[in-house]
Amino acid sequence: MNNSVPTRQRVLQAALNAFGTDGYAATSLDSLASQLGVRKQTILYYFPSKQALFDSVIDAAAQDLVELFEQEASRGRTGIYQVEAIIRRIFRLAVSRPELLGLVREVTRPGSITVGRLRAHVGPTVDRARAFLEREMTAGRLRRSDPSMLLLSLYSTVVGVASELEVQRAMGIGPSARATVGRRTELTRFVRAALAPTDPPAPSP
Amino acid sequence: MNNSVPTRQRVLQAALNAFGTDGYAATSLDSLASQLGVRKQTILYYFPSKQALFDSVIDAAAQDLVELFEQEASRGRTGIYQVEAIIRRIFRLAVSRPELLGLVREVTRPGSITVGRLRAHVGPTVDRARAFLEREMTAGRLRRSDPSMLLLSLYSTVVGVASELEVQRAMGIGPSARATVGRRTELTRFVRAALAPTDPPAPSP
DNA sequence: AACTCTCTCTACCAAATGGTAGAGAGACGG
DNA sequence: CCGTCTCTCTACCATTTGGTAGAGAGAGTT
Numbered sequence: 001m002n003n004s005v006p007t008r009q010r011v012l013q014a015a016l017n018a019f020g021t022d023g024y025a026a027t028s029l030d031s032l033a034s035q036l037g038v039r040k041q042t043i044l045y046y047f048p049s050k051q052a053l054f055d056s057v058i059d060a061a062a063q064d065l066v067e068l069f070e071q072e073a074s075r076g077r078t079g080i081y082q083v084e085a086i087i088r089r090i091f092r093l094a095v096s097r098p099e100l101l102g103l104v105r106e107v108t109r110p111g112s113i114t115v116g117r118l119r120a121h122v123g124p125t126v127d128r129a130r131a132f133l134e135r136e137m138t139a140g141r142l143r144r145s146d147p148s149m150l151l152l153s154l155y156s157t158v159v160g161v162a163s164e165l166e167v168q169r170a171m172g173i174g175p176s177a178r179a180t181v182g183r184r185t186e187l188t189r190f191v192r193a194a195l196a197p198t199d200p201p202a203p204s205p
Numbered sequence: 206m207n208n209s210v211p212t213r214q215r216v217l218q219a220a221l222n223a224f225g226t227d228g229y230a231a232t233s234l235d236s237l238a239s240q241l242g243v244r245k246q247t248i249l250y251y252f253p254s255k256q257a258l259f260d261s262v263i264d265a266a267a268q269d270l271v272e273l274f275e276q277e278a279s280r281g282r283t284g285i286y287q288v289e290a291i292i293r294r295i296f297r298l299a300v301s302r303p304e305l306l307g308l309v310r311e312v313t314r315p316g317s318i319t320v321g322r323l324r325a326h327v328g329p330t331v332d333r334a335r336a337f338l339e340r341e342m343t344a345g346r347l348r349r350s351d352p353s354m355l356l357l358s359l360y361s362t363v364v365g366v367a368s369e370l371e372v373q374r375a376m377g378i379g380p381s382a383r384a385t386v387g388r389r390t391e392l393t394r395f396v397r398a399a400l401a402p403t404d405p406p407a408p409s410p
Numbered sequence: 411a412a413c414t415c416t417c418t419c420t421a422c423c424a425a426a427t428g429g430t431a432g433a434g435a436g437a438c439g440g
Numbered sequence: 441c442c443g444t445c446t447c448t449c450t451a452c453c454a455t456t457t458g459g460t461a462g463a464g465a466g467a468g469t470t
Contacts, residue, residue: 007447021316026230028427040428042448050428102315108371110307111226119375126376143398148376149391155372156365161358166313170324171331171353171360186354193348194398212417233457245458247418255458412470419464427456434449440442 008046010036016057020099023106024054058114061103062121068093069125073132079141080195082132084188087158091184094162095177101163126151143197154191161187213251215241221262225304228311229259263319266308267326273298274330278337284346285400287337289393292363296389299367306368331356348402359396366392 014036018027029050033040047053072089073082094101107118133147160167161183165175173179219241223232234255238245252258277294278287299306312323338352365372366388370380378384 023228023230023314025228029429030427039449041430041450044429045447048429098315105310108369108375109228110303110368110370112371115371115375122375130376145394146387146391148378149388150395151376152369152373152378152388153362153366153392153395155376156369157358157362160361160365163315164313164357164361165315166317166320167360168357170313170320170327171335171356173353173357182351183354183357186351187358189350190355190358190399193400194395234459235457244419246420246460249459250417253459414467414469416467417465419462421461421463423458423460425457425459428454430453431451432449433451435447437446438444440444 007036007038007042011038011043011046011053012057012060015053016061016103017099019054019057019106020061020102029053054114055117057103058107058117059121061100062118064100065104066122066125070128073128078139079136079197080192082136083142083154083191083195087184087188087191090158091162091180095180098163098165101159104159105163140197142195150195153194157187157191212241212243212247216243216248216251216258217262217265220258221266221308222304224259224262224311225266225307234258259319260322262308263312263322264326266305267323269305270309271327271330275333278333283344284341284402285397287341288347288359288396288400292389292393292396295363296367296385300385303368303370306364309364310368345402347400355400358399362392362396 011032014032015027018032018035029040029043033043036043043053047056068089069086072086075082075085077085090101104118106112107114130147130151133142133150136142137144137147168179168183169175173183216237219237220232223237223240234245234248238248241248248258252261273294274291277291280287280290282290295306309323311317312319335352335356338347338355341347342349342352373384373388374380378388
């Protein structure tokens with residue numbers, strides 16, 4: 001039963017999956033354990049409580065997210081091209097590790113106590129992103145607006161389009177790979193139109 | 206203890222609140238009951254099971270949502286003005302009844318069994334929205350693109366910006382009323398830029 | 411007065427949950 | 441061979457959970 005992967009990491013992986021997919025409350029240590037071919041007490045040996053396990057999962061997930069983001073951000077791209085690169089990255093993430101975005105969604109639930117933990121990890125990266133937007137606006141490579149608000153709009157749009165699978169089905173968009181690319185293409189067009197520096201003449205009321 | 210509001214409706218209201226805020230799994234019938242000053246069995250008298258209660262909550266919420274939407278859509282506005290009216294409406298909803306959007310978020314969780322129920326209710330309205338976009342594109346009042354995908358982008362952006370309070374805090378945006386208006390203003394600018402019919406010259410790579 | 415219908419209650423229950431206590435097995439150094 | 445350290449296990453436990461069974465109280469009807 002020893003798959004050369006240390007038990008602790010296997011637990012973390014399975015927990016990330018379960019928490020990110022079903023949520024914290026709907027995940028039991030027993031189901032997690034049986035899914036791993038292990039007893040619940042083995043989990044509690046590595047993590048003293050369910051909450052502690054959740055915290056560790058958040059830590060691990062945040063580290064992955066930050067790493068991914070920083071890596072993509074350190075290529076020195078500018079303006080809309082950097083934004084598009086990030087979007088591509090998030091879409092790849094939504095396909096390869098949907099539970100990661102699901103976990104973010106779970107942690108950011110209104111009234112969550114654990115948001116602070118995530119925020120502590122991703123805070124600096126958010127600051128960096130905001131600084132980037134600010135800089136690019138000043139340089140005239142992005143349309144001027146409030147960077148914080150823009151960041152929020154971008155976050156909502158990208159994460160939503162990347163991970164709201166059920167809503168997509170409701171809107172008649174299949175879950176196929178082709179549809180995924182289509183979503184990304186359309187989203188990119190959407191974002192590019194909103195960010196491109198040239199002000200389109202808005203129709204007057 | 207009889208507040209003239211029928212118990213059944215009070216249960217529905219409290220359940221919508223709890224399910225929409227904390228989620229299905231994290232809500233217990235006992236907590237719901239004590240919150241209502243009533244025994245759990247009273248709830249089970251009106252709704253045969255927790256799942257049945259959840260279903261009824263979804264039905265009620267969907268009805269509210271559809272009604273709101275149809276009402277706003279039947280004013281005969283066109284193009285970007287109709288879109289902006291809907292956005293205003295959703296923001297008002299996010300302030301006055303945040304649990305409603307929270308419930309949608311809960312129901313559309315990946316792997317949810319109950320999505321079908323919501324979809325059955327809002328399906329026609331979604332179709333109507335898509336038809337609207339299509340028509341306005343053809344009339345040249347909105348930029349041409351895939352209506353389904355655009356709808357998805359709009360949904361993600363608007364609902365996210367309207368209801369992702371914790372993410373907003375992480376991005377340094379306070380929950381004040383002024384900030385709410387700011388979010389809406391910025392979002393509207395974002396969406397208008399993306400939808401306005403005039404194609405801005407995209408910078409070439 | 412007796413009956414029925416509506417509603418809320420008390421009294422339980424089986425299953426599941428997070429967690430404690432501690433035994434046993436293997437590896438490893440002295 | 442012995443002690444110790446690491447890891448996983450069995451055995452329990454208190455609490456909570458969704459749900460069943462049925463009593464009781466009040467209002468209206470006959």
